[in-house]
Amino acid sequence: MLRAGVCALAGIVATLAPLPATAAPAPQQTDPVKDLPLFMQLRELRKQNEWERALGAAREMLRQMEADPDARDYELRNRTEQLEIIRRIVAMPPDARAELAAADRLTDDFARAMGDARYEDAEAVARQQLEIRQRLLEPDHHDTATSMHLLGLVLRIRGEYAEAGSLLRASGEIYRTRLGPKAASVAMSRNALADLQAETGDYPAARESYREVIRIYRTYHPENDGPIARSMEAYSALLAREGRLHEAEIVLREALSLWQRDAPGHSRGRSGALGRLAGLLTAQGETARAEPVYHEAIRQTRAAATADHPNLAAALSDLAELREREGRHAETEDLRVEALQIRRAAFGVPHREVALSLADLASTRLHLGAPATADSLARAALAMMAATVGPRHPETIRMHRLRGRAALAQGALGDAARHLDSACERARDVWPDAHPELTEVLVDRARVAWARNDVPAAVQWLEAARDSHEGSRGTAGSAVHRATFQESPDVLLAAARLESGRREDAWAPVERYSGRILEETLRESGAARGPRITAEQLRAALRPDEACIGWIEAEPVPGRRASWAWVARADAPLRWVRLRATIENRALHDVAARYREALTAAGAWPFRVPLDANLVHLGMQIAAARMEPLAAHLNGVTSLRVVPSGIFLGIPVESLPIGGARTVGDRWAVSYVPSGTLLARLRARPAAPNPGRALLVGNPPFDGALPDLPASGEELQAVARSVPDAVILEGEDASEIALTEMAERGGLARFGTVHFATHALPDAHRPERSALALSARG
Template identity: 30%
Template sequence: MAPLSRTLFFRMALVWMLGATTATADDWTETAQRIRELRAAGSYEEARSVLETSTSGPAAERLAEAEVLDLALSGDLAVRAALAEADSLHTVVESEFSRGRLQAARVPAERRLDLLRGVLPENHPDLARSMVDLATIRMVSGEPEAESEFHEAARRLRARLGESSEALTLLYSTLGGVEQALGDLESSERWLREAVAIESRLPNRSSDEWSYPLTILARVLDQRGELARAERIDREQLRRALASYGEEHEQVARSLNNLGTTLHHLGEYADARDHFARALEIRRKLLGESHPDVATTLNNLAASVEALGDLEEAERLKRETLRIRRATYDEDHRWVAATKTSLGLNLRRQRRLAESESMFREALPALETSLGAAHPEVARGWFNLAMVLADRDRVEEAEEAGRRALRIFRDRYGDSHRHIANTLRWLAAIRTDLGDLAGAESLLVEACETHDRARRRIATEEHGEFFAGSPEPDLAMVLAARSRPLEAFEAAERGNGRLLEAALLTAGHGRISPEVRARREAAAASLGRAEQRWSRTRDRPAEDEDRRTAELDLIAAQAVWADVMSAIGARPLVPPFGARRTQTALVPQTALVGWLDRPFAGARGWTWGWILRAEGEPQWVRLPWDPGDANGATTAARLHEALDVAAAWPMRVTEDEVTRMNRRRLWDDRIGPLLPFLDGIDRLIVVPADELAGVPVECFLDPEGRCVADRWEISYAPSATLLAWLAQQGKGDAVDGLLVADSSLPRATEECRAIRDVIGAELITGEDGSESRLTLRAQSGDLERFRFIHFATHAETASDRPDRSAVVLPPEPPRAFLSAVLDTTPWFDGRLTAAEILREWDLDAELVTLSGCRTGRGRAVSGEGYLGLAQAFLRVGAHAVVMSLWDVDDRASAELMSRFYRRLATPGVGAAEALAAARTELRDLRDPDGSFPFRHPVYWAGFIVLGDPA
């Protein structure tokens, strides 16, 4: 999506620069705005007349305006000239700032502050506002030390206007917006909460008035993952805007746009689309077809439409966005370039490669002009061009563009940034495609080292998913091709399941105290600012004072960061167990299998399969590469889509020939070539493959028409290391079972009662199964006594942020809005997210079952499969998780679960064996009319076991 938070911040700062007090439509707001317009025009006599005829407004604000006008009309021509120049410069500052031209705004801002210092008293609000203008420009330009000027301005405003002035509210709101733009979300939230608290104490302030600080706070909470709070604020702001302004007003459009943003981040793309569409309708009516805010809303609408899969409509909306921005800004403006880049990415997804290339080539000169040739966005522009050139099989040109991107990234980031690792990985694929395996290996070794350095430096699970694109699997394939199978396995394992391993093996299930978490966030923000200062000064001469200061600041920030990381147990990732140690966890009849895929230029690529048995070296097999159909959809992708469609179909479905053909081809491509190495094997443990994420291998069909599930017992593991680690832990002493049912779902309580009859578990529904009640039990340690935990509830999966995937529980009692916003205690919204599970839960469970729809889905991540709820439960102590890959049929799910738990209650039977038997029984279940209602794999293959299968 568009950088909404930054757009909102600039609007927030503009409100400050314009001198407005609140976003309400009261008389004083309009009067103050009119006075400032007259002052900017030099019409001080008319401005005084407007002030004298007005009776509204805070006394302190009116007095401050009168003081300026008295000075201007005092007869001192020098004073009037200084004020006139300062007031006219205010308009220049506001205009340049609104266009994102920070340096062009800085010079007049500095001149205006000098002029006002010469004529106004020290504690005059206009002088404080001018200080804030310049501090805002400096901080956004990368000078965090300018924050001290905000605090000096606040001191002056307090001295003049008191503790609860609207100007002070707006100052803290602006500071919060600046901190947000700079990425310091913790500081931003603190200042914005202070602004909201001051605003709530203002005299004559209605609780129904629309609030700028609340708007920015919602965006910050959104970025921090607190979507429940953000959504509550956005909905309240929309209610207030509608109550104050009616249906068709800019504040209503803005509120709709903000709520749409939060809904988009919640994964509710259809609702987000509808809110953006309504905002667009209002803005077009109020602002016309070609206003920049219309372009912003079009761009957001395009993002939600694209997320819903309508690439053609998204393209249309992006082209309309581009038309407006071209009419508004210069052709080399960064927003024009950004829109061209977004359109180029859309066209690439549509496989319209020539048009995509043209759009990227148009964007590059504009990026270089607006940002400079050495800016990271320019590097990303070159990399986008490189990828589409490779798609068009113009390998040499693609490689050159990729190397240009690499040079810029290296100059900017040094040797420990993910963009460098990703670019090296991509260049290695080009070398592999050209047959230069030695060159590819060299590039990949460097890429792996760079990736590890970058990942260690971040070393937080919140950001870890963005570093999951490890180059290790690519190195594994190159090593396999060079006949080094053991090294290849070690490399593949270093790239598999590393987020989960890092949490389990290095950070005590990833949970740290709030105090240490706050220290970590502060240290990360400080390190980021120090790196920015160093990047701006490192090319200066060694004796340059600013360069020396920046280097010392960077060294100090790195030391603080290292101390904090040591405090939370973060250290270099634990080395993978390796083949020999993993084999100790495998019984003779078990094999660990996995696949690796890597596209090259054009329609070429590599697929490799590997097998590890209890004895012997890993075996590697080169497999057929699937280039996909005319739309780029591979066999696995087509089967994935067919199963999703069948799952959503309201009637009972039977299998079609195309689905059977795709199941057969996947056997031929993925299983058949491995058969020589699977003699005597009864159980397969599958490590997720990127291309097969969400496609159960159980349903592949062999040449005789038998399912994989009929030949082997199947389970899944995020990695060989995690599988071996779980096996070494042994089962705990927990014996009880806990069943959580959503009583609003027709069959959920019935399903849980049937399970209770088998295993004698505790069944909770309604308020007893609410998020707050379960959180209290988790905090008390009560949940550690359960061997089995079963959720028969809805679930939500978030493909963009797996930590936001959630188990949906009964709603909590409503809380008063303002107290809920200002209170920093946990917000229980009925959504038990993966992030909350990681923070609050500790288990000793043999099994967690998530029987709702799509509970095994989330974000598809290279080397991880889907990341979401299942991984969260494994992180906090579950040995295995049973989860669903698509929408489940109520009857089929209930039948499967009752059979599964009956098998599981048998001594010595593990989760994988119990699920395999239950699936077979369900598939063979015959209705009284003689039919087999559950023969289609959508009914029996949707549940899988992740983790320890025993």
């Protein structure tokens, strides 16, 4: 959010920047001010202590406004207020007028200091200007409000949120009272307050503020594309922070459409918005769509700026985010280094942008397995950030966290704990008790405790992280957003409780993270109420001949795994099974990926083929690591209800060889449920009106996008022979459009079973993007 806020701030500071130096006047020119536009004349005359001439310029501006038939009421009010301000100053003693002229000149000093990231100097200048104006002008004077606004801006950047918020609210109220609610100054002040609210985690208030800013600009100042677009970009960044990525993309595309208009300065805004759009696409997993957008942003930036312009560094950093997500860390490093070199040349040191580049490069070096170099870069980034924005700013807190992660990777656990403790302490001062970034710091602190073999302490840190996560996701919008905006700490918490011997407490976090998207969706629709079920309630929902099983895969410290499975049966207590390493974990994930690909390829064959020996070997390795340890607890069981996670996403458990030539499907009838809670609810609900009727969907054409599944048509026919009065949607009819239309007409309610025979497309990183592949032709 800070980056978006600084983008908005850049536009504000630009309006305050001093005029460029003019060439020496020709001998006959004695008054360079008179050739300037009236509003610039007024500004320069005030700074030159020529208040009588400034009064004349203000009168002329008001006269022209009154003669304009298209002038708006709030514009006339603004011009009238401006005239009254100067009239009162003209009546003051000469010494007071001179001091007020000096205060106006301080605005140029403030703009220069902000542009150079000399925030401490900018704060001193803003305080000096405010002191003069408060002493000589009324408390609710427009100029006093402007000084309060400027001081609030720089204090926000320095992390002094309490004082900044007070000043920004006070200045906004003065603007509203003196100029009316339609004035651009009101929107400008509210936008700065929205940035502060977003940075401190007050997302509901920030959303309301940004919407009000955009409404004021669009309704009363529609010609101001730049401020509207910058506010929309900041609003988009807030939505993205909350996990509402699709909404964020819509808002950002609207901002981009404003930047597309041909106007001075728009090319720079356009390339920046393109980079942010590419970042949003990357965050949504749309890397193929993001790639050309990144390159277009870089192309436009190069065309609009010099080769060493900071905007190019921002575009390169955006592309580096994509490369890092793709795991192409060597390319990421090259882009990070180039961005750092550009920013160092443009800004010098110390500078906030240079510190951010150092931190980005440190993070990449961590991914490349060079924690010592990463720590050196992170140390420089932390010192520079603290010097420019202060010790309590969110970016400084993030640098402490980065140093903690680098120290943990090196095994320097004391240093790791010290930096993460500092991050926790300051995060709690800046953010509310429930904030996604606080959650991340707490999880990292738990990892350090775990690395010290103090697992009970890790449990305490993770419980605090769980509370922060649960509290912050409640503000994240829709059900999908609440379930996916941040990785849940519950997996680590469940593993930590198991490792510390608290098996009776491990079920609750397991059930919280299982099937969370569907659970949130059902709650949002009113179809689900009440808490998640207990293990005893799950056991009560099971039949005597069936078991429900699931797995926990956690890596609390790099290279150190905590792997468990659970077995729930009606006739026995919940069993927790520690999974010993039969194969190195990274190798196991590689085996699972190869097995999944081999099954997909086999399913695409138009003819039946014998089992491939390599396929069997891969399946045996997975079964040995994850299924065979459970077999001793499944005696007498004929049906398995599987809660899939980790490596089992996209892998049919029933296909795994177990016990010689047999497979899991030979020994047990296998079905899948998102969570124990959803299984118990399904068992408790009334029977379907026609439980025997089934809708069978499958064998769609993929048009080369995926391998065809010709045997899935045989599967549909085989199922249809077992279910009377089945309805089949096959080929082009097996489409999302057909299912949607049927649902809208209430047709799906006629079926007790819906059976799909097609490709599943699981996404372990973004589960809400998992899908069933259907026909695009229908």
